[in-house]
Amino acid sequence: MRPLVSIVMLGLAMAVLPLHAQDIPAHDRLSGFEMMGADVQAMQRDDFSNPAMLSVREGEQLWSRAPAQGKKSCQGCHHDVATSMTGVAARYPAFDAGSNRPIDLAGRIQQCQTERQGVQAAPRESALLLALQALVALQSRGMPIAATADPRLAAARERGQALFNQRFGQLNLSCAQCHNQNWGKSLGGTRIPQGHPTGYPIFRMEWQAVGSLQRRLRNCLTGVRAEPFAPGSPELIEIELYLMQRSAGMAMDAPAVRP
Amino acid sequence: MATANVLIPRSVIRKGDIVTLKAIIAHPMETGFRRTETGGEIPRNIIRHVSCHYDGVEVFSCDFHPSISANPFLAFTTIATKTGPVSFIWTGDNGFRHVETAIMNVTD
Numbered sequence: 001m002r003p004l005v006s007i008v009m010l011g012l013a014m015a016v017l018p019l020h021a022q023d024i025p026a027h028d029r030l031s032g033f034e035m036m037g038a039d040v041q042a043m044q045r046d047d048f049s050n051p052a053m054l055s056v057r058e059g060e061q062l063w064s065r066a067p068a069q070g071k072k073s074c075q076g077c078h079h080d081v082a083t084s085m086t087g088v089a090a091r092y093p094a095f096d097a098g099s100n101r102p103i104d105l106a107g108r109i110q111q112c113q114t115e116r117q118g119v120q121a122a123p124r125e126s127a128l129l130l131a132l133q134a135l136v137a138l139q140s141r142g143m144p145i146a147a148t149a150d151p152r153l154a155a156a157r158e159r160g161q162a163l164f165n166q167r168f169g170q171l172n173l174s175c176a177q178c179h180n181q182n183w184g185k186s187l188g189g190t191r192i193p194q195g196h197p198t199g200y201p202i203f204r205m206e207w208q209a210v211g212s213l214q215r216r217l218r219n220c221l222t223g224v225r226a227e228p229f230a231p232g233s234p235e236l237i238e239i240e241l242y243l244m245q246r247s248a249g250m251a252m253d254a255p256a257v258r259p
Numbered sequence: 260m261a262t263a264n265v266l267i268p269r270s271v272i273r274k275g276d277i278v279t280l281k282a283i284i285a286h287p288m289e290t291g292f293r294r295t296e297t298g299g300e301i302p303r304n305i306i307r308h309v310s311c312h313y314d315g316v317e318v319f320s321c322d323f324h325p326s327i328s329a330n331p332f333l334a335f336t337t338i339a340t341k342t343g344p345v346s347f348i349w350t351g352d353n354g355f356r357h358v359e360t361a362i363m364n365v366t367d
Contacts (some may be wrong), residue, residue, distance in 0.1 A: 030344045051330040054285040061262075208329035209287070 018060065022182055023246070024194055024230030032193045035184070040205070045256040052134055052203035052255030055127070055210045062128065067119045068231060074132070077116065082139060089133075090140040090252050093241050095152045098142050102156045104237050106133055106212060124231040130210045133201050137254035145198065145252060147245040160242030162233060169226030175239075180222075190259065196247040197240065199256025210243075261285050263359040265347055266285065272339045272365050280319075281334045282347045284357060289314035290325035306331065313337060313345045313363065323351070339365045 033041060037070040047053050064075040078084040089105055096103035096111075103111070109132050110121035147157075164175045178187070178193035186192070200213040207215075214236045218228035229235040263284035272278055284306070291303025303325065310320035318337045325348040333347075 048264060048266050048281060048283065049332055051283065051285070051332075052265070054283065054330060057262050057264070058285070203330075205328075 013214065024183070029196070029247070029250060030183075030194055031198050031250055031253065032258055033197050033199065033256060035191060035193050036259055039069060040257055040259055044253070050203065050225065050255070050257055052201065052210050052257065055131045055134040055201070055203075056138050056255060058127070059131035059133075062131055063135060067113070067117050071117050074112070074117075077112075081135060085136045085139040086144050087140050087146070087255060089137040090143045091146045091148050093153070093203055093237050093244070094148060095150045101234070102153055102216075102237050102241055105136060106214075107232065107237070109133065109136070125212060125215060127210075130201050130212065133212065134255040135187075137201065137252070140252040141254065143252050144249045145244055145247050147241075147248045153241060155237045157241040157245060159235075160238035160240070164242055164246075165241050168221060169224035171224040173224045175220065195243065196250055197243045198247060198250055199253045199258065202256045202258045204258045210255070213243075261349075261355075263347070263349070263357055265345060265359050265361040267345060267361050267363050268347045270363075272363060274341065274365055274367050275363075277336050278339050278363070279334055279336050280313075280345060281332070282309075282311070282359065283330060283332045284347075284349055284359070285330055286349070286351070286355075288325075288327055288331060292325065295351075300310055304352045304355075306349050306355065308350050309333065309347065311337075311345065311347050314340045314343045339363065341345045341365050353365040 033044065043049050060081075062074070063081055066072050066076070067072045075081070092101045092105040092108070094108070095101075096108075100113075106124055106129055109129060110124075113119050113121040122132075167174045167177075175195065178192050183192050183194045186197050197213050200216070201210050202216070203210050204216075217236055217239060218231070220227035261284055263282065266281040268278060286306055287304060288306065289301055289304040291301070293301045295301060304323055305327070306323045308320065308322055309331075311318050317332075319335050321333075323331065339367075341362060342365045344360045345363050346358055349355070349357045
């Protein structure tokens, strides 16, 4: 139970630190890619060995396939994905006028499925939705994260920032305590990254599967033994909004590989 | 149907060259040793056997067992003989079977 002991010890060490952790200065920012080992980097860099690219390939097939007889495919409306979806993932979550709320990329795709294709939306974390997310995210590869300046998102983003600084769970730790104050240190066998959302969806070795940013965030919450926010919940989208602003300007590397 | 990829080097291949072939396939490789959150067994679902056929000959084969990673990746070398299909065949639990073929172009 060594990792557990070290988590608790880290918790104790952090208990004396100030509540509002300082942001990481721009010149110290490192993506998850830059902080991981050379072997995993090599796996991500080579599209053939990156397992998330299999998900992209599945997404390509889904893109042009009509979901049912008489229904339009994604391509039917959006044409070539490489043109219509360039840079889209880099500027999500966005404001959805219909629901008067922020919406993330997965939510937007589900919206197209229900409202525009007239089919049932694929559930979050399903292979189908992740494949479409991966395909759309790939079209922003190398582009800087561009958190939108839409004033209608400001309140939600602020709530996201507050959540980022709030302590959670039995270990009573905030996101900021790990990702702003203790990045680079070891937590059990892993190095704490800075928590930049550049690569989602990712293939994570520990999951042995492709997963979304929300799955990653839920993992961090269960890691501090908190009840995680539900998939698709407003809180997770608010956190994502804040994370995208916090990492604005960093290059997207989706779909990434993470340990 | 699974998604798989076979990679043959894009450089010019001459007869007699040693060529590295690579293949990857989307598969969960569920070990059968894991349980759900409520304690239920997750049944085993793995690929059991992979073979590669080139120029009418089986040039590579192997058995897979539990605890091989999801989306297994293979790389091995063979000797180029003549232009022809390189076919990978994966078979496994629950009647799983997938064939992926790419053409190796060989110049004399």
